[in-house]
Amino acid sequence: MNSVKKIGKVLLSLSGVVAIWWLFALSDAVNPQLFPTPLAVWEAALELHQEGLLYSDLNVSLERAAIGFFTGSLLGIVIGLLTAQTRFFRFALNPFLTLLRPIPAIALVPVAIVWFGIGEPSKYFVISYTVFLAVWLNTHHGMEHIATTYLRAARSLGASRTREFFEVVIPAAAPHIVAGLRMGAALAFLALVAAELTGSSSGIGFRLQEARQFIRTDRMFVGLIELGILGALLDFIFVTMSRKIVHWEHL
Amino acid sequence: MSDLQKSNSNLQAVGCVEIDDLSIRFASPQGREVVAVETTDLRLEPGSFTALIGPSGCGKSTILNAIAGFVSPSSGSICVDGKAVTGPDPEVGVVFQQYALFPWFTAIGNVKFALKRFRLGREELQRQAHEALKEVGLGDRASAYPGQLSGGMKQRVALARTFASKPKVLLMDEPFGALDAQTRISMHELLLRIWDAHRTTVLFVTHDVDEALLLSDRVFVMSEGPGRIIDSFEVQSDRPRVVDQVDEHFVANRNRITKLLRQSHADSI
Ligand SMILES: Nc1ncnc2c1ncn2[C@@H]1O[C@H](COP(=O)(O)OP(=O)(O)OP(=O)(O)O)[C@@H](O)[C@H]1O
Ligand SMILES: [Mg+2]
Numbered sequence: 001m002n003s004v005k006k007i008g009k010v011l012l013s014l015s016g017v018v019a020i021w022w023l024f025a026l027s028d029a030v031n032p033q034l035f036p037t038p039l040a041v042w043e044a045a046l047e048l049h050q051e052g053l054l055y056s057d058l059n060v061s062l063e064r065a066a067i068g069f070f071t072g073s074l075l076g077i078v079i080g081l082l083t084a085q086t087r088f089f090r091f092a093l094n095p096f097l098t099l100l101r102p103i104p105a106i107a108l109v110p111v112a113i114v115w116f117g118i119g120e121p122s123k124y125f126v127i128s129y130t131v132f133l134a135v136w137l138n139t140h141h142g143m144e145h146i147a148t149t150y151l152r153a154a155r156s157l158g159a160s161r162t163r164e165f166f167e168v169v170i171p172a173a174a175p176h177i178v179a180g181l182r183m184g185a186a187l188a189f190l191a192l193v194a195a196e197l198t199g200s201s202s203g204i205g206f207r208l209q210e211a212r213q214f215i216r217t218d219r220m221f222v223g224l225i226e227l228g229i230l231g232a233l234l235d236f237i238f239v240t241m242s243r244k245i246v247h248w249e250h251l
Numbered sequence: 252m253s254d255l256q257k258s259n260s261n262l263q264a265v266g267c268v269e270i271d272d273l274s275i276r277f278a279s280p281q282g283r284e285v286v287a288v289e290t291t292d293l294r295l296e297p298g299s300f301t302a303l304i305g306p307s308g309c310g311k312s313t314i315l316n317a318i319a320g321f322v323s324p325s326s327g328s329i330c331v332d333g334k335a336v337t338g339p340d341p342e343v344g345v346v347f348q349q350y351a352l353f354p355w356f357t358a359i360g361n362v363k364f365a366l367k368r369f370r371l372g373r374e375e376l377q378r379q380a381h382e383a384l385k386e387v388g389l390g391d392r393a394s395a396y397p398g399q400l401s402g403g404m405k406q407r408v409a410l411a412r413t414f415a416s417k418p419k420v421l422l423m424d425e426p427f428g429a430l431d432a433q434t435r436i437s438m439h440e441l442l443l444r445i446w447d448a449h450r451t452t453v454l455f456v457t458h459d460v461d462e463a464l465l466l467s468d469r470v471f472v473m474s475e476g477p478g479r480i481i482d483s484f485e486v487q488s489d490r491p492r493v494v495d496q497v498d499e500h501f502v503a504n505r506n507r508i509t510k511l512l513r514q515s516h517a518d519s520i
Contacts, residue, residue, distance in 0.1 A: 149351040152321050157416050158341030158368035167364065171355040248354040251398030 036218040041225070044218035053207065058226065061192060061203040064120065068127025069188040073181055076132045080139025080177075085169075097136065105130040105191040109198055118199035123192070130191040131184040138183065142176025143169060175246045182238040189231050265332065266419035266452035268295035268318060272327035275313050286477035287313040290327065293471060293480065295420070298450045302463035302470045304508060306516060310478025311456045315422050318454065319345050331420055341368055344418030344451070348425045350405040352397040358408045359384060359393040365416035383411040386448075387441060403434040407441065414445060421451045427462070436494070439465060443491070460508050464501055465492050472508055474515035482511055 018038050024030065025037040036044070048054040083089045083097075108126050116122035146169060154168045196205025204223050211219035243250055270293040277285045288310040295301050303311050316322045318329055320338040329336045331343060352361050362380040371379065384390050387407040397405055406426060413421065427435045443466065446453055457463050463470050464486055472482040484507070488500045497505075 147351075149347050149349060150353065152319070152339065152345065153347065153351040153353075154364075155339035156319055156321075156341065156343060156345045157365045157412070159364070163367070167356075168353065171353070174355070246355075248396050248398055251354075251396055 033215070034217055036221055040218045041221040044216070045222045048207075048219065048222060054222075057202060057204050057207050061196065061205070062230075064123045064195070064203065065127060065188045065192045068124050068191065069131050069185060071124065072128035072131025072188070073135045073184055075128070076135025076137075076180065076184065077139050077177060079132075080136045080180075081143065083136070084140045084143030084173075097133070101133055101137065105187070106194040109195055112195070113199045118201075122199070123195040126195040127188050127191040130187045134184040134187050135177070135180040138176045138180025139173065142173035142180075145176075146172040175242075175249050178238075178242040178246055182235065182242065185234050185238055186231065189227065189234070193227065266295075266297045267332050268293070268420055268452060268454070269330045269333075270294070270314075270318070270327070273314070273317065273324050273329060274326045275310070275317060275322060276325045288317075289477040289479045291478075291480055295452050295454055296469075297452055299469060300446060300453045300455065300467045302467035303454060303456045303473065304458060304460065304463045304470060304512075305473030305478070306475050306512060307458065309473045309475035311458075311473060312424050313478065315345075315424050315454060315456055318420070319343055319422050341365075341416045342418055343420045343422065344413040344416055346406070346409055346413050346421065346423040346426045348428050350397070350402075350409045352405055352409055352412070354397050357394050357396055358389060358400065358411075361397070361408055362412050362415050365412045368416060380415065383415045384408070386414070386445060387411045401434075403430055403438060406430065406438060410442065410445065414449060414451075417449075418451060421446075421453045422456075423453065424456045425458070426455075428457075428459075435462075442466070460505055460512075461494055463508070464488070464497075464504055465494060470504070470508065472511050474511075474518075481515060482507075 022038050025032060025035050032040075045054065048057075079089075079093070083093050105126055108129060109122075112122040112125045116125055150168050150172055151164065154164045159167065192203075193205040193208075196203040197209050200206045204226055208220055208223040211217070211223070270291060273288060273291045273293075274286065275288040277287055279285045291314065293314070303314065305311055313322065317324055318331070318336060320336050320340060320343065331340070336343070353364065356364060359377075359380045362383050363376055366376055366379055366383075381390065381393060384393050387410055389404060389407055389411070392400065392404065397408065400408065409426075427438050430438060439462070453467075455463070455466055467486055469483065469485055471480050473479065474481045484504070486500070486504060488498050488504075492501070
């Protein structure tokens, strides 16, 4: 009952947006060539589908994002555990990573192309690097700020270092790690598009860039909507998953 | 020596805490040295219930944390059953004011965490954990997460967890400070019942005079700036003690402590 209501609300607000969009596109305020109607965008989507590009672009982009995301988060979690747990790593890596953090993903694209060429590896690099930074920072932060009473309780209850790590440190840091993964997933999309806009011959980002050359704003809108839907879906999946994983945070 | 005396002297060896010339200093953020505890001697008799009372900031928690092995002494020594304290040890259990239950484990999961050091079989682990929860009256809430329990219930789980690891010494730092008056009274009864059954040596930190006198055999009074023990005495009142039916010892002791605390407060300002 409740979820039916929710879906109803979402549909209502979406159709409102589409209606306003439509009215705006038809008004004299904008050139229809530059600002397509929802119908034109729908037709462009069908066209892309018939050309077999809609699905293949989606596939290519998702694969890049997924590979980059998994590599980046794995590295981020492992390095985060190391930098937070061992004084040596904290000392050696922290200043270095603090400097790397502000560098936007887009700025890395030219470097990645020189290093890895315009093939897949350069995309993986840009995406996984961006994801890595977010996940690493959150993991590190989460591990560093574990309430001392948890550690004290664990030790005075006779837990070994191994048990302390797996049964106290990891769960205590889990909410931060999960938040980092969620942020990483959103950033993976950002980095994906940045990497695809230049030096690529497939994917949603490339299709956007290609449409620019032909001033096909309707095709561009297809790409933008795809990105919007994908991002929202992904975030929904992450929120649902995090409710399962760190269920005690939501009591 | 009679048999009775012999078994008594065996008992005497368990849960004895001796503190000699203890002092604890911290570096303040400005780099100055803060003396939290100044040369203190303290002895907890095996199986006894001792209260440590004093104004806020006088170093009660610091002494307790030192016995627990969480902070190390700047000088002097702390021994539990003749062995110097070098770090946290399951022989010395701690009950924290903020419960410190692991929110990712259920009530029974928290108790099992403490039992794991005994390397029991699965069934025995489950049985003992359940037994411990039943002892604090929470047998039916075994699978609840701490986030689903009230403050009093949480502290009962924490008690069950700490007793499950079978400590010889139990340190409690204002364990009932966050609870309302009614809950506090039932927690006192529960604590005394479990203490009676396990006969652990208890050190109970509080700044509530009545709480100290209701629970303990012996009271240590501290003053601040720097923290030191200024008085200690036996509580003679008969058990069980009830807060609305106190005897003349109780009243005398209450006056004695209140006066001491007021004086030391007046001295420090
Ligand atoms: N880790 C620390 N670093 C620096 N100073 C500390 C530290 N721990 C305690 N102190 C200082 O030591 C003194 C005693 O603190 P302590 O926590 O033992 O007091 P307390 O008697 O438990 O007070 P309360 O009743 O408020 O809990 C205080 O002045 C406090 O600021
Ligand atoms: Mg304290």
